[in-house]
Ligand SMILES: Nc1ncnc2c1ncn2[C@@H]1O[C@H](COP(=O)(O)OP(=O)(O)OP(=O)(O)O)[C@@H](O)[C@H]1O
């Protein structure tokens with residue numbers, strides 16, 4: 001069998017848009033990939049193997065070379081801090097990483113910050129010269145300021161609906177987030193022709209060129 005690329009896809013919110021971009025780019029994607037319970041799927045043309053991973057695990061698969069390529073949010077990449085090549089911004093999964101809290105809570109009163117992204121939160125407050133305790137939460141982070149666990153949260157904001165419905169506001173925007181294509185450093189050298197071809201196709205679709 002000729003050389004294959006192994007691609008780690010993020011399950012969940014960004015999967016549908018990722019697959020649609022890939023199909024538009026002429027990449028052969030298995031028909032039932034988003035409905036099946038299979039975790040490893042071959043592309044119909046056998047050029048690629050897709051693995052379906054939890055988003056937070058995608059950088060790990062790629063850094064260790066278990067996958068050559070990963071498709072994952074910039075939020076996950078910043079938090080993971082893995083040694084990967086970031087090759088392309090797919091322009092999907094767009095949202096913002098923000099510091100949020102109750103509208104009346106002053107910054108001087110901030111001692112605790114809750115987040116699913118402790119590394120990003122810690123770096124942000126350290127860069128501001130603020131010493132805060134960062135508390136890790138796995139989800140529903142907006143609860144923290146509402147029930148007195150922390151004065152601020154660091155979390156993703158997309159439409160702003162979750163904040164609004166819970167009476168919270170954005171105090172600061174840290175960074176814009178979108179979905180990225182990353183590569184394993186060794187694969188990038190050893191499988192450069194396959195990776196170049198895939199990135200060129202995807203880049204054209206992202207730019208809006210009709211293939
Ligand atoms: N409103 C949003 N909330 C969260 N992530 C978003 C949003 N909009 C876009 N994204 C992007 O989608 C990616 C995947 O989100 P998803 O909710 O599927 O994963 P997750 O946070 O690991 O979920 P879970 O832990 O519930 O499985 C995020 O890493 C982020 O880059």
Ligand SMILES: O=P(O)(O)OC[C@H]1O[C@H](OP(=O)(O)OP(=O)(O)O)[C@H](O)[C@@H]1O
Nearest residue numbers: 139140141155156157158159160161162
């Ligand atoms: O601005 P919005 O459009 O309301 O989107 C933002 C919300 O979406 C994400 O949560 P998710 O739905 O992934 O659930 P979680 O809290 O369990 O992580 C994120 O953590 C925010 O809570």
